[in-house]
Amino acid sequence: MAVEWAGSGPELLITIDRDSAVGLRTQLENQLRDAIRGGRLASDERLPSSRELARALRLSRGLVQDCYAQLQAEGYLTSRAGSATRVAAATAPRTDAPPAPSPPVTRPRHAIADFRSGVPDLGLMPREDWAWAIREVCRTSPNSAFDYGDPLGEQSLRDVLAAYLRRVRAVAATGDRLVICAGMAQALGLVLQALAADGIGTVAFEDPGPGTSTPRLAAAAGMTAVPVAVDEDGIDVAALDRSGARAVLVTPAHQWPTGVVLAGHRRQEMIAWARRCGGVIIEDDYDAEFRYDRDPVGSLQGLAPDCVISLGTVSKSLAPALRLGWIVAPPRLLGALAEGKRLADRGSPGLDQLALATLIESGRYDRHLRRMRAEYATRRVTLIDALSRHAPGLRVTGLAAGFHAVLHLPAGTDENALIDEARRRGVGLYGMAALRHSGGTAPPQLVLGFGDTGKRAIEAGIAAVADLLGPDS
Numbered sequence: 001m002a003v004e005w006a007g008s009g010p011e012l013l014i015t016i017d018r019d020s021a022v023g024l025r026t027q028l029e030n031q032l033r034d035a036i037r038g039g040r041l042a043s044d045e046r047l048p049s050s051r052e053l054a055r056a057l058r059l060s061r062g063l064v065q066d067c068y069a070q071l072q073a074e075g076y077l078t079s080r081a082g083s084a085t086r087v088a089a090a091t092a093p094r095t096d097a098p099p100a101p102s103p104p105v106t107r108p109r110h111a112i113a114d115f116r117s118g119v120p121d122l123g124l125m126p127r128e129d130w131a132w133a134i135r136e137v138c139r140t141s142p143n144s145a146f147d148y149g150d151p152l153g154e155q156s157l158r159d160v161l162a163a164y165l166r167r168v169r170a171v172a173a174t175g176d177r178l179v180i181c182a183g184m185a186q187a188l189g190l191v192l193q194a195l196a197a198d199g200i201g202t203v204a205f206e207d208p209g210p211g212t213s214t215p216r217l218a219a220a221a222g223m224t225a226v227p228v229a230v231d232e233d234g235i236d237v238a239a240l241d242r243s244g245a246r247a248v249l250v251t252p253a254h255q256w257p258t259g260v261v262l263a264g265h266r267r268q269e270m271i272a273w274a275r276r277c278g279g280v281i282i283e284d285d286y287d288a289e290f291r292y293d294r295d296p297v298g299s300l301q302g303l304a305p306d307c308v309i310s311l312g313t314v315s316k317s318l319a320p321a322l323r324l325g326w327i328v329a330p331p332r333l334l335g336a337l338a339e340g341k342r343l344a345d346r347g348s349p350g351l352d353q354l355a356l357a358t359l360i361e362s363g364r365y366d367r368h369l370r371r372m373r374a375e376y377a378t379r380r381v382t383l384i385d386a387l388s389r390h391a392p393g394l395r396v397t398g399l400a401a402g403f404h405a406v407l408h409l410p411a412g413t414d415e416n417a418l419i420d421e422a423r424r425r426g427v428g429l430y431g432m433a434a435l436r437h438s439g440g441t442a443p444p445q446l447v448l449g450f451g452d453t454g455k456r457a458i459e460a461g462i463a464a465v466a467d468l469l470g471p472d473s
């Protein structure tokens, strides 16, 4: 699409070399021709007036007018009396046109319901509150807020978040121990790099768990990643001990994807393991914001800040698009984390950080979480109810927190065939096999996300696949 410029003339990057043997007019003509043929100037795009361009390039206006006239004659430009000179709609054949952009990535559409996990309700993102917070920041911040910031993050957000995490998650946090980053994904990458630099060569991860993302991040940091099994009490700490890893990534509050909560005895065993081997526990405080029918479980980091690094994100509480997350780290790692962050991107976007601080301080963040907790709680009931009517007898687990559950299918069910058939019917279902390190399909299970799936879709989606969930399907 052509850019319409309002007010003063459009910016146009043309460089004139006064020492060149090539004449000034030829230089200008060639560059405009190249810009049009190469696609830098699109069809119908308005050019600066000859007066503006002449002034900007310190050329005579007559020279620019001659140049425009020549390109008009060649069919590259058009001009009508009284209106601006524009790039002609059908320009000469482009010999060096850029490759056509690849088609936008579209998620498969599911006409009835999509039970994908890991996303909150995108339609309930508190847009007004976010817009208010951004406006407040722009209105009230000093000019220095628009400068490069501290790569560790805006101090005000680090302080506000530290207080929030102390209050809500019993994290042992102070602002100077926090690093703000682009979501949990960047947080984990930076932590693994820092641990590798500290001499840790192997990191364990939960199985089932994050699929290939953690092994790939570990490889990028020069580490080896090993899977350790999860049972109904969480990660098997004896197996962790045998694995030889000196770091482990866990989701204690609501294990991804089984939904189990790390049992009290396992928490103690894991901390003892870390202290024994000089190891590090990386706690992804996943889904901690949304708890239902159990006592609140504080963060593991609060129990052992010396050997636990806590990672958090707003991807579930607000929206993944904000790309805001944090690390609470022991002081000895802060230097390496700051260096990694500086090298990666010189710090996360400052205004967004200040907006998040404003949102939390104003109480609007808490209010949003309260609303969403109530919303997800009703969806959870809708799901349990739909399953009890349409798939009676099947076990549903992992519902203590968050917005996904595990449905245990009858033994012998072909998980992949069921998913394929559901997709044909307009229902997006997702299996556990893809999240097991072995890729094994037994026991057959579905991971049912309901964060971005409304109550009506939950009911209709389960009804549409009910016959596939029975023992004889």
Ligand SMILES: Cc1ncc(COP(=O)(O)O)c(C=O)c1O
Pocket (backbone or CB within 6 Å): 118, 182, 183, 184, 185, 186, 210, 251, 256, 284, 286, 312, 313, 314, 315, 320, 324, 325
């Ligand atoms: C286990 C787990 N933790 C955290 C996240 C959030 O990651 P991010 O903050 O990079 O969006 C995800 C995203 O899907 C996840 O699967």
